[in-house]
Structure formats: structure tokens, C-alpha cells
Amino acid sequence: MMDQTDNRTSSRRPWAEFGIEALIQVVGFSSIGLVVLIFLFLIREGVPVFFEVPLGNLFGTRWYPTFDLFGTLPLLLGSVLVTAIAMVIALPLGMATAIFVREVAPGWAREVLKPMIEVLAGIPSVVLGFFGMTLIAPVVRETLGVPTGLTAFTGALILAYMALPTIISVAEDALDAVPKSYRDAGLAMGATQWQTIWRVVVPAARSGIVMAMMLGMGRAIGETMAVMLVTGNAARLPLSLDSLFRPVRTMTATVAAEMGEVAQGSTHYHALFGIGIILFLLTFLINLAAASTIFKKRRRGGLR
């Protein structure tokens, strides 16, 4: 720092400093570069499938790569089904927990609940999948009397718990951002705390709660190992109601299970990258929607 004392103007910087700042700038842009790079490589390896396989086959209902049948529809619907059920389970639980932790729980309960949820966030997905496979699947099989416990429902149950930490922490941040004066105003009007929560605080935190939902959904649809271990991996179209208690196969599980066995450059290989493109675009759209809620809030100069 001493060498700076002789400089009359602080705008004169040593060359080393100029170099460091330039480097930081480059690194700052790296995230954009990486997103583009990831997309380019998925395109590079995945797009050939659109030339090798007729579209009717590609969006058909049968995925049997050994017979050159690459119908992605059962996989797509498998992912959608498992994710949708997971969200039906996770949303009420996540919202309730976030509200409980932020608005209702006494201090000691908060001190217990928050670390527990962090533990859940830290449990590797393969460990949860292993737990689901060895302990939850048998319970599902016996209580429902189905031939196998590895079903869409079992997968959704595990996925719900994997999405919960995301949903809870984002929703909690959203509730946290609602100014105290809102709550005071509600209570001063004679509303109970319960009424204030539901008619004032939750509506005010709406955009953050939508974002929590979106990010949780993105997390669920992209989850791989747990889903692969507990959903049974049968590539069947889940159309009827009871398919919830039958095995399904998701897009992520298909890629993870089959990529190890395919020859590089084969049609099957390109098809798996094609599924990667679908997954990338799907999560991209979900996250874009989630992000737009933040940017909108920022532009309006809203609550935060």
C-alpha cells in the first residue's frame, strides 16, 4: 500500500492491478459463457438425432432403443407425472413449514427446524434414493397391495422431500421481505394473527412464493439418482389413473441409466443427448419464469 502514497491521483493504477481487474471482469462474464457452452455441446451431440430418426418415431409412444424406437413421450410424461405429484405433496408442506417457521414458531422451535431442513438439503440424492428403495418401496407395496413398490408415487414422495428445502427457504425469504408495518397494520385493524398471515402477509409475498414453487419444480424435474432408484424405470405411457402406482421412467433416469452402455456417435447416443436438450430447455424456461418474478419486483421497486 505504501507505494501508492506518492501518486497524486488515485486514477493511476499499477499494471498488476489493471490485470487483476481485467481478469475479474472476464471471470464475471463466465457464467454466461458456460450456459452458452453447455447448450452448444448438447446441440452438437444431440441434434443429429433429428436427422437420423423420423419425427413421428421421436415423438412416438414407444422407447425401445434396441429396436430403433425412440419415442420420448412416455419419458416426458413420466417426468411430468412424477414432478406434478411431488409438487402436490411438497407445496402445502413447504408453505406451511415456511409460514410456521417465519410467523408462528417460538424461538427454540425455529432453532431446531432450520438446521434440520439444512440437513435435508445436504443429504445426497443417491442416499435418499437408496433409503426409498430399501425401506419405503416395501411399505408402499404392502399397504397398497401392488406388485412392486417402485412406483411413480414412491418417486414423487422422495422428490417432494428433495424439493422441500428449496421451497421452504425461498418462501421464507419472501415472507421475511414483507415489512413489519404490514403485519402491524393488520393486527391494528383487529384481525387475528392468523387472518393477518393469510390476508396480508401471504398475498404481499406472492411473487416470492411463486418463485419458490418454480424453483422447487425445477429441482424436482431435474432430479436423477433418487428417481432412478425408486420409480421402477418402466418406459410406459402413464395415462390411466392407476399408473400412479405403477413403475414409470423419467427423462433424467433414462439418460443416467443408458448413457453408460451406448456407443459414442450411435443414434441411441444422440437420442440421449436429445433428451438432455429437452431437459435443458425445460429447466431454462422454468428458471426464466422464476427469475422474471424477481426482476419484475426489482423494477417496480416493490417490497425489497
Add this chain to the structure above:
Amino acid sequence: MNRHLIQRVGFALLGLMALVVVLPILLVVGTIVARGIGAVDWEFLTAMPRDGMKAGGIFPAIVGTLILTLGTALAAIPVGVGGAIYLSEYARDTWLTRAIRLAIINLAGIPSVVYGLFGLGLFVLFLQFGTSILAGSLTLAIMTLPVIISAAEEALRAVPVEFRTVSASLGGTRWQGIRYIVLPQALPGIITGVILGLLRAAGETAPVLFTVAAFFLPRLPQSPFDQTMTLPYHLYVTSTQVPGMPLEIQYGTALVLLALVLSMSVLATVIRSHYRRRRQW
């Protein structure tokens, strides 16, 4: 009186749902500890696997996971912290900055198996690193990047703006202010974020499936271009692809992985709360 009753019932219901969220966590951790602890002894932790992995230890998988995590740290920390410094100290609120933030949110949302595909396409095949520790570490590093950037940026932003103005008023350049004032103050927060990111990397399976993981390799890796076993992958293959695998070994592997990951998480929490208490602003 009625609405107060509603409130009481409502709060009880919320508490009940929070319990439904939390109890299974205890159940999972408790079960894995109870069923796995019997398998974990000195041999299990330090010996090579024997008899088609049905006996012996998981030493190479433990070492593999540690090496991969270290490799991930080496690649992800400079880029992640640099990116955070840029966003917090240099970037103005332009469309470009907004694009960077959008990119980070998207990186965080890309499914782990897609990172695996990308790592296979870029590092393993295009750059010809082969199935190797190098390819796996770089893949995991990119996956970890958004976590580190967000946490580090938050830590940097938490340093009051006065610290920077005082540094500047004493004749320091912007970089000197960052290097000697802001960065040291934000360090505990940055370290916490880095650990939380690495913890995710250590527990991931899907990105290493096609970039590093070896099914069975009873020796330690010799160079960054070697394959290696890893704990999560080991748990995956032993629970699905090895018929007649003793359940106790699987639970033991799950326990070791869980212990590794959760101890990192505890470490992060301790660092965070320790420095938050000592903070003077």
C-alpha cells in the same frame, strides 16, 4: 371468540405439517446410522474392496470422493469468488449484469445429469481428457459455481459500504480496498458458501457417472487422468448392479457418505455462526 379458535387450530395444523416435514429427516438419518454403524470399522474405512466388493473396505471410494472434491475446489473457488467480486464490486445495473444473473440462476437449475452429459461431451470427448478425475472435477466445478458465486456475492455485499469509502478516502485504489478491506471481512461468509457448494459436489452421482466413476478399481488413482471410484457411485452400483450384495455394506457406505457430507454442513454452520457473533458491524 370463534376466530381465535380458528387461529389456534390453524397454528396447530401448521406445526403438524412442519413436523411431517422434519420427522422423516430424523427417520432417514437415524435408520442409516443404526443400520450402517455395524459395518463401519477400521478395515471398512481403510481396506480395498474384496470378493467383487462384497467384502473388505471402501477405501478407494473415500479417497476418490476426497480427491474429486479437492479438484472441484481448485477449479471452482477462483472463478466463483472472482465472479462474485465482479458482481458485487464492479458491475453496474445494466442489461449485461442482468444477463449474468439470469445465467447464474439457470446454471443453478440445470439438472445434474445434464451436467454429466456436458462433461462427457466437452471434457471427456472433445478435449480428450478421457474418463478421468480431471474431467469429473471440472464438471462438478461448473455445477458448484452458481452456489459459490451467490453465497460469496451475498457475503461481499454484507460488508458495509463505509468500509470501501474509508479505504478510498485514505488513498487506496478500488482493488486495494477490495483486497485488504472487503475480502477479509467477507471471508467467513465466502468460506461457508464454498463448503456448502463442495458438499453438493461430494454427494453427486449423476455428473460423475460418465466422466470419472469406476465400477471397481481396487487401487488409488495415480494421476489426474485416472478414473476413480467415488462414494455416491459406489452406493449406487452396489445397491442396483451387484446381486447378493450384503445390505449392511450398502448401509455402511451410505453412512460414510452421509457422515462426510453432514460434517461439512456442520462445519459451514459453525464458521458462519462463530464469525457472525464476532462481527463488529
